[in-house]
Amino acid sequence: MSERPLHDAPLHDHVALVTGASRGIGKAAALALAAAGAHVVAVARTQGALEALDDEIRALTGQPATLVPMDIGEVDGLDQLGLAIHQRFGRLDVLVHAAALLGPMTPVAHIEPSHWDRNIAVNLSATFRLIRSAEPLLRASARPRAIFLTSSRAQHPRAFWGTYGATKAAVENLVRTWADELEQTKIRAVLLDPGAMRTRMRAEAMPGEDPAKLPDPAEIGPLIVELAQADLGLPTVNVAFADWKTAGTPASA
Numbered sequence: 001m002s003e004r005p006l007h008d009a010p011l012h013d014h015v016a017l018v019t020g021a022s023r024g025i026g027k028a029a030a031l032a033l034a035a036a037g038a039h040v041v042a043v044a045r046t047q048g049a050l051e052a053l054d055d056e057i058r059a060l061t062g063q064p065a066t067l068v069p070m071d072i073g074e075v076d077g078l079d080q081l082g083l084a085i086h087q088r089f090g091r092l093d094v095l096v097h098a099a100a101l102l103g104p105m106t107p108v109a110h111i112e113p114s115h116w117d118r119n120i121a122v123n124l125s126a127t128f129r130l131i132r133s134a135e136p137l138l139r140a141s142a143r144p145r146a147i148f149l150t151s152s153r154a155q156h157p158r159a160f161w162g163t164y165g166a167t168k169a170a171v172e173n174l175v176r177t178w179a180d181e182l183e184q185t186k187i188r189a190v191l192l193d194p195g196a197m198r199t200r201m202r203a204e205a206m207p208g209e210d211p212a213k214l215p216d217p218a219e220i221g222p223l224i225v226e227l228a229q230a231d232l233g234l235p236t237v238n239v240a241f242a243d244w245k246t247a248g249t250p251a252s253a
Helices: 024-035 047-061 076-088 113-139 162-181 200-205 217-229 241-247
Strands: 015-019 039-044 066-069 094-097 145-149 188-193 236-240
Touching (some): 015 024, 015 076, 024 094, 047 066, 066 076, 113 145, 145 217, 188 217, 236 241
Parallel strands (some): 094 145
């Protein structure tokens, strides 16, 4: 358990929603935000994995998380999630949208329509519905930050990554458009590219790669906490974990 009093933590009294919170980068974000004092609303598909996360957060901070077992591909649930957060907390200070689906690594002409539809639902439609549900909650925050995980495949297409790359490119466009519409508000959006990390998704995409040579997802936690507090002048900033790790400061664009 952390010895630092909660009122001394940098994100004390913040409410943070994290999707994909049961493993990988989402889990790293949830743990880092909780350690920084935020109350974490953790969303993932698996109840058991969420309970394991809650155990870690309790051991780290002495405080529980709010657990939301949900398949974000069933997008109507995101509307109910926003309502529940409004009723309990009245606002949302930090949003970290880490949940995503890799999809089939296959030529575009061979993608099964059912696989395409599932990727669109999880990666793109869920992002839209999450933004729609979270915006009023973020507007109620004094310093709202919305962090969306993206990928180099959004800007640099590569063979067999068509489904994932197309959805991430669409997510980037959607987030930038939304943030530009909110330029006169306090809401600031971040498109965060973690690069290659030791995650299950990376192992699925690159089965011959040695995971020991990749950064552990826990390494990105401090950057996410920093972004949750950063003074971001632009409606949207692009941040690459590799640049931050080298320079020690977010690189915006």
